[in-house]
Structure formats: C-alpha cells, structure tokens
Amino acid sequence: MSELEIKKLSNKDFVSDQEIKWCPGCGDYAILRAMQKALPQLETNKEDYVFIAGIGCSSRFPYYMNTYGFHTIHGRAPAIATGVKLANPKLKVWQITGDGDALAIGGNHFIHALRRNIDINIILFNNEIYGLTKGQFSPTSATGIKTKSNPHGTTDNPFIPAKLALGAGSTFIARVPDTNPKAMQKIFLDAEAHKGTSLIEVLQNCVIFNDKTHGNITGKDVKHDMQLWLEDGKAMIFGREMDKGIILNGLKLEIVTIGKNGITEDDILVHNAQEENITLHMMLATMHSPNFPVAMGVIRKVKTMTFDEGLISQLEHNIKTTKFKSSNDLFNSGDTWEV
C-alpha cells in the first residue's frame, strides 16, 4: 500500500474484540494501552504489525491487539519472531514476553536474538514472579523470596535482564515502570525506530502474587529519588529537588549533591546511549536500591548491521550475480549425461 493511502489510525483501531482476562489492577493493562496509543503515531498500516508471544500472563497480549498475532509456546517466541521477520522483512514484529518466558525456559532464544540483532522489538514484562502458574519464584525474583515452590526462601541469584542483554550484545536496551505510561509510549516509538533487536524491560506489578515488588522504586513517595531518567546527551540528574547527580569516581559510580562540596552540574556524567563500549551502560544497568536509583529510559542505543539486513543483502547480491535463473539451471549444472 502506498503511503498516500495510509489513513490516520486511532488507538481504537488497535483494540481487538476479545475480552481482556488479566486480573483487575494488573500492570499489563497500562502496557497494552500505551501500545495502543503509541502505534497510531507511526505511519505503518495495521496489517503490517505482528505481535508474537510465548506463554504466561504477558503472552496473552497479542489476543488483545487488533493486528496479526501469534500466541506460541513457552519461551520460543524470539525464534518464531525471527522466522516471521526473515520471511517478510516489511513486517513490524513485536515480541511480548515475561521474566519466566524470556529468562528461564526461553533464555537461549532470548540471548541469541539479541546477539543476532534481528530487527524486532521485545517487551519483557518483569514482575519477578510466575503469575499464570500461580506464584512460583522466577529468574528475576529477589534472593530469599518465599513462594510455594520454595517455602524456605530462594537461594537463587536473580538475573538483571539489562545486564544479561548487554552481555549478549544487545544494541537497544530500555527500562520503564508500568506506572509511567507516557514514558512507555515514547520508548515504544524509540524502539520501533531502532534498527535491530530492541529490548524494553517494563517493571510490571503482579497484584496477586508479588504486589508492590517494585514499590521501593515506583512508589509515589520514593520514585523521584529512586529513578534516574536517562536521556541521551543529558546529565544524569535526579531527585525530588533535581539536585542529585551521578559521577564516576575511579571505577565506580557515586551519587553527589549539586551545590555541595563544590559540585556543579558540569561535574555530572552525561549519558551517551550511543557509546559502543558497554562499561558505563553496564554500571547504569546494574544500579539498584537502596543505595542507588534505578536507571530508566533508553540505556543503550547503538547502530550496527542487523541480521535481516545482512541476509537480504547476501540474497540480493547472489541473485544479481548468478547465472542460475531458476531451479532448472541448477539441476542441469555440472556433470550430466544422456541416455
């Protein structure tokens, strides 16, 4: 369809006729609405979106989007999304996943999708618990948490998704709490604009099995002091009074107060999301409460060739330079004989 024919879509165009079955108060609603509001801001036809999910509460998401959708099997959505994108690179492919789906059963596919940098967007709903199976700990649950599957408290160390993603070679990493739908919309648009695998971790609340697990970061009373909103090219300043900043002291990050001990705004680190070296992005990704705020926004956004671009350029080159125009040419090539 030509661009002229694109009609302005509204958020209602993206609402499917299916009844939403998430628990009342679930953080997933905010993510769904943010998506339905973000997509009409782009000039892509509805039929060119494909939402692909694995298994878990988050993974019902495609049923509620009035686009093409594929609710697949546990952990495997990155591989299915990869196939969709390679078959038809024009499609905008979104993968919806959770902390269990992406980091436990699907860990292998998750890291390999990031490594290849195929042009899809992954939204990881991180509620640090298994919801659909009714409350077992997940690979992001805090050490010591008591659940049905470990009544004496976990002895597992949790993954930090962004840390894992950096190790896997991710080119776009963002983090956003489900309490900030406006910022979420913007990040969704940034992710769609990024060529390569975009990972968006949403700190999402499970009201039933892990209520307020992110409360110490997202609570109204603490959010200003516990969230550092990163913006490319801007100083890392936060706090209710916007008077706190991050500096690099030796090989460690440190919080300082502007106006104290001779510190001025010029001393504060400026965020560079496009820096290829992962060192500082790793430090930012791993900052955590209570001693540090949690980094929000786009932590990393670097340009490099995507897997799909690479494959397509190889295909085009080979098609252009070959003497084989059809399978007949191939079958009759090399040594043959007549009977």
Add this chain to the structure above:
Amino acid sequence: MNKDSTVIDLEKVVIKFAGDSGDGMQLTGSQFTETSALLGNDLATFPDFPAEIRAPLGTVAGVSGFQVHIGNTEINTPGDVADVLVAMNPAALKANKNWIKKGGTIIINSDSFAKKDLDKAGYENNPLEDGSFSGFNIVEAPIANLTQETLKDSGLDGKSIRRAKNMFALGMVYWMFNRPMERTKKFLQNKFESKPLVVESNIKVLHAGYNFANTIEALPSSYTVTKADIEKGTYRNIMGNQATAWGFIAAAEKANKQLFLGSYPITPASDILHELAKHKNLGIKTFQAEDEIAAICSALGASFAGDLAITTTSGPGLALKGEALGLAMITELPLVVIDVQRGGPSTGLPTKTEQSDLFQAMYGRNGESPVIVLAASTPSNCFDWAFEASRLALEHNTPVVLLSDGYLGNGAGPWKIRSVKDMPDITPFVAKEGEEWQSYARDTKKLARKHALPGTKGLEHRVGGLEKEDITGNISYEPENHEKMCFLRAKKVERVADFISKQKIYGDESGDLLVIGWGGTYGSLYTSVKELREEGKKVSLAHFNYINPLPKNTAEIFKNFKNIVVCELNNGQFVDLLKSKHDTFQFKQFNHIQGLPFKTTDLKEHFNTLIS
C-alpha cells in the same frame, strides 16, 4: 607386461573402499561413483563411517568405508558383499572380512601391515600369512611407499604426500575397471584451485596407481561395465540429501513462494542445510538456529508470514521439535519437517541407518496431534517426496513429517533430471484481501482452513496454541467444541487420502507372499522380491511412501495374499500401525536393528521359509 587387451565385460560389480577415517575413502569412493555415473552405469552407494571424526589411527573403530555397486543393468542396492575390497590397513581388512565375496579381490596397502599396525587392529598374526584369506585374490601393493617415491621430488610436505595415497588406490581401481581419469582430474583442479602443487601431485599419484595396476601381474585382468539400459533422458548423479534439498527448491518455485529452512546441524541431516545454504542465488533463505527448537520455531514463523518453510533434523532433534510441531498442527500452518533417521534411541548410532522414528513421527506429541507422514524410498526419489511433502503441507495447511534415513541421505544414484516446467503447480490455500474469511472456517472437501498472511489488509487475526472455536477462531474452553476440533483435525489428515495416488504393487496382485516395506529399504526388498519372482515364486511387494494417511486401496491389496510379511529396520513399528488400522489381517514381521541396510540374501532366505 601390458594387459590392456584383456578387458572382460561385467554385468555388475560391487567395490568397497575402506581405510582410516583420515584416509579419504569417502572422497575416493565418490570419485569412482561420479566417474561411473558419467559412463552411464546404474549405481547405488553406501557410505559407512564412524561417528568420531578421527578415531584412534589404525583401529577397527576408526574404519571408514564407501561401497558402490555399478551395473549395466538395474541396480537398486549397494550390494550385500563386495567383489573388490580396497583395504588401506589391517583394521579395514578386519572390519570388512564378512562383507567380501568368497573369491573376491582384495587390494591391500602392504606398507601398513607391520607389527604395530596389526596390533592396533587386534590381529595377533598377519591375516595375510595365516590362511585367514586363502581363497581370496590378494593384491599386495606398497601404496604408501610408491606414493612417497612418486612425490619425493615434488616439493610437497610429508603430511600432504601421505594424504595423497588414496589417489594411488583410486588409480589402481580405475585401471581395473577401465575408467577414464578425466573427471577426477577436473575435480582435483577445482577443489585445490589455489594450490597447483597439490593438484599436480595428486594427479601424478593417480597416474602412478593406474600404471602400477597395469604393470603388475597380480591383477588378473581389467574389467568394464557398460552403459545401463535405463529410461531415456538427461541424467546426473545425486545424493539423497541433495535430492531432498532440490525437491524443496522445485516446490517453492511451483508454489511461487520463497523457501525458508530453519535448521540446527545434526548427523546425518546436515547436508540438506549445506546444500540449500549454497543457493542464495535462487532466493533461498537458510537460518542456522541456536538449537533444534529454534530451528523449527523459526520455520513456523516463516510459514505464518508466507514462506514455504521447512526444518531438517534427525531422531533426537525431532524429539526436541515435538512441542512446536504440535503448535503447527493446532494452528494449521504448512510446515515440512524432514527427519533423516539414524540409529536410536537417544544419541544411538549417529552415522548408521535405521527406521525407528516412525512412531515418533506419528505420535511424538502431546494431545491428539495427527500429522501427515511420508517416507522417501531411494536416494533420488527424495526429490519427489520433498516435492510431495511441500504440496500436501501448502494445499492442506498442515505440518508434514518426511522420513528419510542415513542410508538414503548419504547414498547416491543416477537421477533423471526433472523439468520443473512440466511439474504440477502447487496452490497454497491462502485467503486474499477483500475475501469473506473467518480464520477457522473450513473447505468442505479437504477440511482445511485458509491461512491469511500478515500484511493482508482487513484479515488481521490471532492464532495460537490455545484451543480455538470452530469457524471464528476465538479462544474456546467449551467441552463440545474441543472434541469437535479434535475430530476435525484428525479427519482433515484422513481426508488427505482423497488427494494422493493409490498404493502400487510390484508383481502379481495375488500370490503366496506379499512383502511390505516402507522408506529406505525399497532397494533391497525390491531386489530380493525380483530375484524370487525370477525363480518362479509367487511373491509381490507393496512398498509404502504414504504412511499417514495410508492410501485408500491398502486393504484391497492385502486381502489377495496368503501371507503378509512387514520388513523394517526397527522392532516392528509400521507393522503395529498396520495392525491398528487393518486388524483383520495377519501380519508377520521381519526386523533388523543393526544400523545397516537389509542384505538381500537374508531377505530371500527368510521369504523362502514363509512360502515353503
């Protein structure tokens, strides 16, 4: 003494090349095969090699063999036993002592029969001296020393010189069977394009072997096998896995689709991936995934988005693919899974052949999960069955499991080149923009649902692994709907029987014994039935390629025979399937699970006990 004058015509001959896995026996064997194919011989090959890339040198475990059967008459098996064995060391001799015809010729690399070589092979005495091989025509050739001598001034390093000795053996066999060396020279020139010294040295050694065989008096005479009398046309030599790959290339062209292969390397299926990966020039997309599961999932994603999507694997890989195959089944998307079967269970015998994945292909998924199952039966007809698997998948919107096996995949034979133009079109069952469409509404004849490709305006919809309501495709937990959908999906696969050809029979339509087989055992079953029929026995063969559903005339065929025997390289899987579908018949069974093809002599001996 020149003995060029004594050339004896043979109808057929079986030659086996055997040596250490590093001796280049596979290459030597395939060179002899290619050259014979170009002379117009009919042929069948059987490469037999260990799973280890380089097992300890000189041991029986490390012996790699390549058997080729050539003839001026119809050839359907690589032969039970070899007429000529080339043994590069004592281990190769030991490993093949039961696979050489009494009185056959054995060409020995006599330089490798020192005490230490005999020790490694586990021989206490030299078998050439203790009478173990009396009655055989032993040709002792100092292959290593003569190769060394030929190349002593070549400037080639010692390792490369040692590696050239397979060309000496090949040269000898070329002389023995009166074959021209041009094809192999051309091959060497292409393979070592950037190393002219290696090309020149190998060709020199090839000639040295040829001339040595001509000169010595140990070889009785030179033989020839003339052109086979087969159907007219243009032919080429093809390996089974290559034929499989090409069948899909043709199918994609006839379906007007791009071909997508999602794959994870596994023996003996990897050559299909290698072959397709070469042909980006035909728009073919291959994706080497991180594991077997991602391989099938990427293919399923590509199918959802509109490609002809396939995934290749072998037994253990099919086990990993089970869940995704179930998803393809319930979402009713076209997908072909190729299982090049190997010896199982578990890791089993990775480089050996077997037919023991039939149950897994039929039943290896959770829930009621029927799929179409097909089996190729010769290396070259892998082409046709890959094409047929694609046709059924795309026209009926369902996954298809295509069973090949290690013997078919690695085996080779002449292939009459198909004209793709003259092959039937494949019509994918896909909804168009503007069409009245519901995601789970069905065609009344096929019972297939139409798929709508992402990107088609107005047909946005969701599919998934949760049970769907008939017609609307909405999620449904309704008890009656679930049962209805299970029946519909089963019936849809059964209905495929209306769209496939009838089961053929070789021989008379009634008689004392009906031999039943399926898949890769065709050559040996056909040959043994043919030989018994030539003796006047009332034996016929029904060899199945359609496994699920079975052809509609299956029971018709069975009822006209006094005895039915089902022969398989497993513990009786197809026979169980037949018993469950056609329980009025008495099926006998004949099974081998040794990782090897049937020997025709074993089959004939057994069939004779059933009819006497």
